[in-house]
Amino acid sequence: xxxxxxxxxxxxxxxxxxxxxxxxNYVTNQVLALLHLESMPATTEGTTxxxxxxxxxxxxxxxxxxxxxxxxxxxxxxxxxxxxxxxxERPSVINAIFQKKYSNSPKNATDYFYExxxxxxxxxxxxxKKNIHFKATTIYGEMDITxxxxxxxxxxxxxxxxxxxxxxxxxPKCLLCIENEGYAGRTGYPARANHRIIQVPLVNENWYLxxxxxxxxxxxxxxxxxxxxxxxxxxxxxxxxxxFIEKFPHYFIGSNADLPIVGGSILNHDHYQAGSxxxxxTTATTALSFTLENFPNITASVLExxxxxxxxxxxxxxxxxxxxxxxxxxWKSYSDEEADIRAFSNETPHNTITPIARMRANKxxxxxxxxxxRTTEEHPLGIFHPHADVHHIKKENIxxxxxxxxxxxxxxxxxxxxxxxxxxxxxxxxxxxxHQQWAEQMKANYxxxxxxxxxxxxxxxxxGIKFAKVLxxxxxxxxxxxxxxxxxxxxR
Numbered sequence: 039x040x041x042x043x044x045x046x047x048x049x050x051x052x053x054x055x056x057x058x059x060x061x062x063n064y065v066t067n068q069v070l071a072l073l074h075l076e077s078m079p080a081t082t083e084g085t086t087x088x089x090x091x092x093x094x095x096x097x098x099x100x101x102x103x104x105x106x107x108x109x110x111x112x113x114x115x116x117x118x119x120x121x122x123x124x125x126x127e128r129p130s131v132i133n134a135i136f137q138k139k140y141s142n143s144p145k146n147a148t149d150y151f152y153e154x155x156x157x158x159x160x161x162x163x164x165x166x167k168k169n170i171h172f173k174a175t176t177i178y179g180e181m182d183i184t185x186x187x188x189x190x191x192x193x194x195x196x197x198x199x200x201x202x203x204x205x206x207x208x209x210p211k212c213l214l215c216i217e218n219e220g221y222a223g224r225t226g227y228p229a230r231a232n233h234r235i236i237q238v239p240l241v242n243e244n245w246y247l248x249x250x251x252x253x254x255x256x257x258x259x260x261x262x263x264x265x266x267x268x269x270x271x272x273x274x275x276x277x278x279x280x281x282f283i284e285k286f287p288h289y290f291i292g293s294n295a296d297l298p299i300v301g302g303s304i305l306n307h308d309h310y311q312a313g314s315x316x317x318x319x320t321t322a323t324t325a326l327s328f329t330l331e332n333f334p335n336i337t338a339s340v341l342e343x344x345x346x347x348x349x350x351x352x353x354x355x356x357x358x359x360x361x362x363x364x365x366x367x368x369w370k371s372y373s374d375e376e377a378d379i380r381a382f383s384n385e386t387p388h389n390t391i392t393p394i395a396r397m398r399a400n401k402x403x404x405x406x407x408x409x410x411x412r413t414t415e416e417h418p419l420g421i422f423h424p425h426a427d428v429h430h431i432k433k434e435n436i437x438x439x440x441x442x443x444x445x446x447x448x449x450x451x452x453x454x455x456x457x458x459x460x461x462x463x464x465x466x467x468x469x470x471x472x473h474q475q476w477a478e479q480m481k482a483n484y485x486x487x488x489x490x491x492x493x494x495x496x497x498x499x500x501x502g503i504k505f506a507k508v509l510x511x512x513x514x515x516x517x518x519x520x521x522x523x524x525x526x527x528x529x530r
Contacts, residue, residue, distance in 0.1 A: 039086075040100045041079055044069055046086030047093045047121075054090070054157040056125040068124040072117065073097070074106050090157060091164040094118050111196045112225050118159065119229035120222060126158045129219060132234050144286045148314075151236060152257050155249040158232045162251050165190065169254075170452065174502020178344055178509075181318050181502050182444040185451050188252050200226045214262045214307040216246055235262075238285065240278045247312075254439055254446060255315040261291065263308040269296040270308060271390055273363040279310065279395035280355045280402055289314055292394035292405075294438045299411035299420040300390065300512070302437040311438055318443030319343060319405065320396070326518060331529045333361040340521055344509035345441055346408045351401045362404050366391050368528050369408055377520040378421055379410055388412045392441050407441050408514045408524075424508045430472035431504045436512045445505040455497055462487050462496075476500075 048065060051057045057065055066078055086093060098114045100106075107113040126132075132154070140147035155161045168187035173180045203226050210217035213228070216235060223229030228251075235246040244264040249257070261282060275293055282291050291312035294302030325342040330350075336358065337351040348365060352358040370389045373381045381389050392407040410422045417425065424432050432440075432447060439446060458477050460466040462484070469477045480500060487493050515521040 042086045043096045116223045116229040119231040123231040176506040211266045257314040259312045261310045269305045271296045276359045276362040287397040290396040295390045295392045295409045300409040336361045345513040346515040348406045350404045
C-alpha cells in the first residue's frame, strides 16, 4: 500500500504542476530515502487516488507504524514538510516564475503562489477544514465568526519533549524571520522545509510575501520585513501599505497595532497581513463625514463601526500618507479624561493605530482604527479590551483580523456550545460556570425550545451579539461627541 500512496502523491504532484513527468524518478528516489525504502517495485497494487494532504497522512501513518519516525507531532510534521520539499522548486526559481507572471498580471502572480502554497501542503488545508465558520447578524451588519479548530492538540510525548528542551537555540529568531524558508524544524519549532517566500521591495527595503499556514480567510498572507525588528506604526507604515496596494491592487493589507494588549500575537517582528477578502468593516457605512482642513484633497469620515475608525480616501498616495501621519501624530498625544483616554502614564505611551489599506473605485483608501491600551484596577486587561462579561467567549487581544470583523474564537467553544444546546433542550441542568448566566438568559429570552436547527441559529446569532460587544469594548469613543472632540483637535 505504501508504494501505491507514493505513486498517488507523485501523480497528484504532476497534476497540480508541482513537478514535471521528467522529475518522477528523482522525486521518487528522494521520497523513498526519507521513508528508508530501498526500491520501488515495478508493479504495485495501483495508484491511490486522493488529495495531497490525505496521501501525506497515509504516508506519515506508514512511517510511524514502521518506526521510520516516532509517533510524535513534531516528527510527523517535519517528515511531511520534508517529503513535500522534494516537490517544490528552489526559492530563486519560484521568485522568477512569480515575477514573470506578475509582468502579465499581479493577480496571476498571487494566484500561482497561493496554489503552490496549498498544493505543497504548506497551507494546512486538512486542518483548516476543521474550523467552524458562519456569519452572524449584528447591529453593525453581518460579522464573520470562526471557531479555530485547526491548531493540533499536543500529545503527551510531544509535551514531555518540549518540557525537556534546552532553550539555547536562537535560529530562526522568530516564526516570521526569512531564515524560516526551507528550515526543517525541530521539537517545539514548526517544520518549514516546504516553505517559500517572495521578495517584494517596498520603500527602499526588502520585504517578503508568504501565506499563513493556517489561513483564516481567502489568500490570508503575511508581508514580513527582512530585518528582525519590533513592530512599529509610523509614517513609513502608511508608505509601505499604500505602495503594496499600488503593486497588488486586488489585495487589502493591514497591520496590527504596535503596543501590547491592542497589538497582535507577534510584536517582535515587523509584519503586515494581506489577502483577497471583503471583511465586514470594508462595507461599513459612514457615521460622520468631516474635513481635514490642512488636507483639502482628502475625503475623511468616521465609520459606523464598534471600534472608532477614521477612513481616508485619495486619488494619490503622498497626500494620503501625510494625512494619515497627521492623524497618528495627533492621536498619540491625545488625552480626553471624559472618554477615559490618557495618552501616557508617565512616559509609557498608550495610543496607537491599527491601519488597513485597500483600493476602492480606483482610489487609495486607509482605515485608521484608534487604539488605547491603558489598564485600571477595574479593567486589568485593558479599558479598551474585551471586558469580563464577554471573557467566556473571547478574552484574547483584539488584533487586525478581529478589528475588521472576523472573530477567531477558541476551540473550547465547540464542546461548550454543544453543552449549551443540551441545556436549551432541557437535556442537562448545567453548563460551564462561565457560560451559565448566558445560557440561562437565552432560555429566558427564547422560552421552550425543541428544534435543534432553531437552537443552532439562536447560538450563532447570540455569538454575533457577543462579538459585537467584544469589539465595542475595544472602541475608544463610545459616543459621537467624544469623536467630534478629537476631530476638532485634528483641525487645530
